[in-house]
Amino acid sequence: AGKKVLIVYAHQEPKSLNGSLKTIAVEELSKQGCSVAVSDLYEMQFEPRTTKKDIVGNLYNPEEFNYGVEAWEAWKNGSLSEDLIEEQKKVKEADLVIFQFPLYWFSMPAIMKGWMDRVLVQGFAHDFPKCYDSGLLKNKLALLSFTTGGDKSMYSDGGVSGDIRYLLWPMQICFAPEYATQDERRQMVACWRQRLRIVWEEEPINCTPEWYYKL
Ligand code: FAD
Numbered sequence: 001a002g003k004k005v006l007i008v009y010a011h012q013e014p015k016s017l018n019g020s021l022k023t024i025a026v027e028e029l030s031k032q033g034c035s036v037a038v039s040d041l042y043e044m045q046f047e048p049r050t051t052k053k054d055i056v057g058n059l060y061n062p063e064e065f066n067y068g069v070e071a072w073e074a075w076k077n078g079s080l081s082e083d084l085i086e087e088q089k090k091v092k093e094a095d096l097v098i099f100q101f102p103l104y105w106f107s108m109p110a111i112m113k114g115w116m117d118r119v120l121v122q123g124f125a126h127d128f129p130k131c132y133d134s135g136l137l138k139n140k141l142a143l144l145s146f147t148t149g150g151d152k153s154m155y156s157d158g159g160v161s162g163d164i165r166y167l168l169w170p171m172q173i174c175f176a177p178e179y180a181t182q183d184e185r186r187q188m189v190a191c192w193r194q195r196l197r198i199v200w201e202e203e204p205i206n207c208t209p210e211w212y213y214k215l
Contacts, residue, residue, distance in 0.1 A: 002033060003035075004094075004096075005037070006038075006090045006091060006097045007025055007036065007037070007038045007096070008097060009101070010099075010100070010102065010112040011100070017177040018101065018102055018146075018147055021147075021174070021188075021189065021194065024189055028058070029196060032197075037093075039087060041112060046114065047118070047120070048113065050071075050114070050121070050196045054071060054118060055074040055081070060073040069121065071118075071121045072123050076123055082122065084121070088186045089126075091120075091124075091140075095103070095140060095141065096140065097145045097197050099142070099146075100145045101147075102148075106167055107167070108157070136176075141199075145173075145174075145192065146174070146175040147173070148174070148175050148176055150214060151175050152175040155175065174192075
């Protein structure tokens with residue numbers, strides 16, 4: 001209770017399985033007494049491109065545009081565009097950020113990648129050497145919840161798509177909902193609800209190459 005959650009959600013259709021998983025998360029976490037914010041990226045028509053428009057006012061180096069440098073400087077000066085500042089506020093408040101999306105080309109949809117590119121600005125989310133274990137968002141939890149087209153065997157060790165762990169780390173996967181039976185899909189949604197009930201007791205994954213590749 002009292003925890004704050006941000007759900008960054010990328011699906012065009014509220015009736016989709018992704019839409020259901022998002023709704024379940026809002027319901028379940030609200031029931032626990034958490035306050036839940038949702039960034040519904042398609043609904044917001046979120047701009048995914050990293051352009052000069054993200055910097056309000058004068059550029060740091062108008063002669064030669066470097067997005068990373070300009071965004072970093074703009075963050076320091078409070079001159080990032082309003083939509084970015086709004087998203088950063090939500091991230092700053094959140095104890096847990098859930099990313100809910102369908103897998104697109106072994107990754108997240110472009111609109112969500114654009115959210116990461118634009119919102120997680122140097123100085124706000126990370127700095128050098130303040131990154132990884134000592135990153136600026138280190139006390140927050142993150143959870144990737146996504147659906148796939150391929151089934152579980154395709155994403156297993158030796159499967160045609162490769163072990164899913166090689167792609168993404170802290171995750172909750174619903175494999176191939178379009179090809180599952182209605183009962184199997186209901187089970188996926190129920191599993192998600194169950195997972196959310198114990199999410200605060202989970203130990204974060206130790207995201208080191210040793211753990212990952214079992215070196
Ligand atoms: P939906 O089609 O919305 O859902 C499946 C069914 O579940 C629907 O009939 C829906 O009505 C039903 N449903 C909704 N809510 C519930 C509920 N509460 N209980 C029971 N049933 C419910 N896949 C890969 O594996 N790898 C890739 O690299 C990849 N790249 C892609 C790239 C693009 C551009 C696109 C468009 C797709 C790609 N896919 C890929 C496939 C994609 O990941 C799947 O189509 C997607 O994950 C399916 O999720 P959905 O929410 O869209 O499913």
